[in-house]
Amino acid sequence: MLQRRLGIIILIQSQCSFLPKFSIHIETKYEDNKGSNDSIFDNEAKDLEREVCFIDIASDEIPERYYKESEDPKYFKSQKTGRGQLKEGWRETHQPIMCSYKLVTVKFEVWGLQTRVEQFVHKVVRDILLIGHRQAFAWVDEWYDMTMDDVREYEKNMHEKTNIKVCNQHSSTVDEIESHAKARVSDQKPLGCWSVKHGQIITCPVVCNFETHEYIAVHDNKVLRIWKDKDVNLDKVFKATLSAEVYRVHSLPHAEPLVLFRGGGVRTLDVLLEAPQQEIEDVISDEVIKWSEAFLEGQQPVLIFVTEKVSLTNVYDSIYKVLIPLQQNSEEEEQTLSKSLLLNLSISGSVLKGTSFVVLDKDHVAVLGSLACLTIWNTKFQTLQASKELPLGTSGQLWCYGEKFFFTHGKVLTVVIYKCETSSLAAAVGKLKDSQTSDLCSFLNWNTLQDEELLVSCQSQQSAALKSESTMTVIEDELRQLLSKVQRPDFQAAIGSVISALINRCKTDPAFYPRNFLIQMIQKRELSYSLCPDLMAVALEKKDVHLLQICLQRFPDIPEEITYACLKVFLSISDEYLERTDVDLESVISYIDIEPNNKEVKTEVVENGFSTELEEDGCDVTGMKEIHMMDSVEFCPVGPQKAALLLSLCVIALCRAKLLGLKCFFLQTFSLFFSQLFLRYLHYLYVKCSERINTTLPGVLSPTVSQIMDWMCLLLDAHFTVMVMLPEAKRLLSSMHKFVRAQVRFYSELNKIEGSLQELQRIKCQTDTQAYSIEVLELI
């Protein structure tokens, strides 16, 4: 049993420090007295100045926004302990009493701001402590019976809940709201506060009827409450008990509020209030409404909702559209209340959770599903128009504003521009040309939203640049200037949008291709594949191998199909073409050299280390060509440029999943000739690797042995049976086999030597451990 007693708090503040850091340090001691111990913290930091400050939980002022009558010690009376109603002068009369002594040390050493900030922090800490301790006293009934284990359990629960809350901050749960506060947005002060009786649960969000300025709430599923601003007590306002359970009340400007029942029935509020106990028909059977939304279409309010039906195998997801005409005649209304099944989505496997959707136009609906994909459906033809995978998961929130989707996934807010074609059968089955419905536009880091104005300025300038009919170089220069100006944390997002805009233009205008600028941007190492997914596609199309090489080296997240496409392009491209391009040869230059006279020059250059110079260094490249002429097993089977390209591919880290994905591609379409060439190159690399004692290739971006082995295994796995049949490939395979076997033998020999060397050393040590001996020495 905890015997906590609460009384006064004394806040002792001290300031001043010479450490240039910001820190708040609070030390607490509890004593059963009235705050009479002045020397409780004398052991700590005696030399510092302190200010002693008494806090009285009963009579000190607290900020108005934190005030709750139930937590005011002046009025609170504990049921279990009988403590409470701390009236003026309680400190002298009340028993038991405990004082919590706090030593608050605030350090903030920034010249000019120190005193002010420290004082401010002291003030804030004081408020927090005051409120906290008031609550601790006011909640005495809740914790009074707790044992220490209970306390720990409670702490654990709260910890978990806090984590959940912090992680899903965007999706607040509606059901838990027990009281509703109407707040003015500007100053966050509640204008009014109402609460239902204890035990009652508000089951759907409170809405405001814009016509009458009344608030409508439903508690305990069936009880409808309607009140106005001036009402104080919720128990005394209008109440109507309905016959069916209400799912949600929707309020629309310039229209009657609509009440949606769990059974799918819909009534306007007026109709419902005329006869609260009227029968409500069930539109849907054994399905559960998951989501609903109301809006005005023309003059008609439209309410749509999503239901979910759990059967043994499938989860059906249906979208109903309920049309409610705005007509006064109630009889007619019932007749025109028509519902039709618009769309039936079936998702196998998992329960639809956290879905949301918006209606785009009269024929299109966008659904953000729990399976982490955004889909756009045509309701007229029931076809999927577009979809986008969101691997990071979504929180199920989707907004639509001005032809743009806004949705969160992971930690990112994504904005997608969409465009709906007029609904036609051709468009629905995807035969219409240029039916680009979804197009990733920009990609914002969640943390950088504050700096939107910068991004906007970037984009506006960039778009201005793009619109003007200037030449490519002008655009490049302008962009470069623009980018040199901004060196901000959200630089990445800005670059991403700029690049994707550029790529879009590249797609539409084949002559436009700001290659140098792109290369420069990629080399800054701030891009990734997901920032500009079309970049590599465009580069592949244009066969810009240098750009691809840099992309492969720089991007951390290249999907398998692009990797595969790169590999194919690299292998199929002719050496003559490659010689005309400038490929970064740094990675291969140090070991594709056989002629001794070239060797010295090259190693020196490599020692020098810079790749940019190497590209211009023509003599080296010609040297490489000569080597290439001598085709032999010992020599590299491909040209140096191609070798460099392939090498950059090999360096990509292959995880297991990626390997499997790549293998599929290989199995499907990879040409046998290419695979043979690639395998020969890998073999060559492996041989080169093994030549060195530490089994790494020279150069910065060189693959490890295991990476080479991974690729080899991948190729062999995919094509082994066919390769064995081909005579030339057979030779390669057998030579590889021999080589690997020799390696294994070599290493086992090395191990043996190592073992015997150790043995020798041991023996030698034994003889040497003799620290003293008498020997005979003859000098002649």
Add this chain to the structure above:
Amino acid sequence: MGEFEVHRVRFFGLVPAGVRCMAYQHRGCRLALARTDGAVEVYNFAANYFMEKAIPGHQTRSVEALCWAAGERLFGAGLCGDITEYDLERLHPAYAVDGFGGPIWSMAANNDGTQLAIGCEDGSVKLFQVVPGGVQFEKNLDRQKGRVLCLSWHPSGTHLAAGSINFIRVLDVRSGRTAQRIMVNYHVPKSKKRECVVWSIAFLSSGTIISSDSFGRVQFWDWERGTLQDSHTVSTSAALSLAVSEEEDSIVVGTSAGATYQFQLLPVKTGGQEKRWVKTKPFQHHTHDVRAVVHTPTALISGGLDAQLVIRPLMEKVQKKSYDAVLRKFTLPHRRLVSCARKARLLLFQFSQHLELWRLGSTNKTGKDGEVLPLSRMPEHLLQLKSKGPEHIYCSCVSPCGSWIAYSTASRFHLYRVQHEGDNISIKKVPGVPKLLLPAYQLQCASDSGRLFIASDRGSVHVVQLLEPGGCKHLHTLRPPAGTREAVYLLASSADGNWLAAVSGDWEAGLCHHCTVPTYSCAVTALAIHPATNNLFISYSDQQVGLFEFSIPEKQYTAWSRSVQNSGLHRLWLERDSPITHIAFNPKNTSQILLHDVYMLCVLDKSLPLPDNNALLVNQSTLKQLSEPARHRQLHAFKICKKFQPLLFADLLDERCLVTVERPAADINAELPPPVQQKKFGT
């Protein structure tokens, strides 16, 4: 000549302290070296790399940086927060000035040697003026958080580069402001960001700053723009030290993997103007961290935590491709750490803070050459004498009869009387030791154990009489007729007790109250007086001339010595560069003299002819295969044995008995902490 019974002693557990920092004085060709235990040594490169001065360490005085300033003054600074000037004449710290910035991590003197800059723990860089007789605080430069681990002056003296954790600062000396701040880690992706310690820095006159850091990178920065010009990764572990040649066209970098690398500024194309720093030569001489490197005009010098000082001559800078171009390694000090009581067959080992007394074993068998004889008595560790206080021991000695032990630290002199009663041993401190001017630099007992000679500063020697049963009396102090400021560091007394020879730091070998040996411009490494003939034997660090025999009664060089000088010594003998550290005589045969250095033991027989340049100098193994008459034709004066290496001490106990004290490198390595793990065989 005969057979010797050699007592091979390998139980002297000396572990030399690692090299912490070095400073090279270009004008005097001297290298100052500080060890991790606070000891400071000065090597004279002109005198065959002889360790000319040694200032023993101190437990609380660590030295983090050394520099020469104002001519030949040596300053050190360390983690105790003081700047210390070393008195190289009296071989002890002259004074210490508090830097008031916490521990000092780095110190640098400007080109003129008039100012010292120190980098402190609290991030401040302070300037001190070097004034006669001291240093004077001049000013504080801009302080920023983070200890200043290295400092380098711009050759013009206007700017200072300071390396710290994660950044380099360039400070304007006149205004004291930070002129540039370079983040070393800027280009590393955030995910890989670790703390990057800039271990060493160099500021070139062209405005290039070279830094070596804990990522193993050597980076070249443009200080005005703060941009990276060039970056070389030399090691996976830290690059700890860095030094630039005077012409600024070559640098040497030491890494914690024990490797050193040379970088050179070479033209990109032959004949072209554009030059680039290129990693040219890797060396792997050390097993542990290379904490200090120095680039002299002709050699790369590196010192590591494995206590080795390695001098690697640059082949292209050495004129003749001869012995000058040979790699030199110094691990053991050129000082006598072992003293031997011949009669009692005791050995006294001097460690930095304690002494060990051992009794040699014995045998009753005889054997042929190379045989290991069975022991009838094992060697015995008799006693361990711990020195009190933080000071390290300067010198020690045991009397020939083994009953007196004396040692001296910087401030105290101790004399003990050891009593042997059968197998029991008891030790008693001698009371009433005379108050002498300390420290004592060398102790020597007369051969009859009646007197103790204490070498002191200003060329003086104190004579103390040892009284039975455990007392002493200060007899008198011998002072050289011509005053000198240097301390005496070598002593030799004659067997009959009439003569005493002393060598002081300015290389003057004097015979007290008698005469001065003609001065020779080289350091004396060993001297001894022959017990029978009273001839003084002197060996100099300069092997070109090497050995002298000086007849004390006649006050002139002996005829043998003159003939040696006239005919010249053997070529190979002259090319040796390790100094002879001890000379002993065969009591029964006046013509035999025992000499030794680290690598060899030599018995010099004056009665035999000197070898000429065509003869084989090290000829023992060939002689053994020859027949008796053929042998006689081949015999020469130098009988060299290289069996015992590395040799710390060798002495003749009697005419047939030798004692050698070795300290194998493997034993030293076994006591060092494991080095940085390196991959082998692709395992």
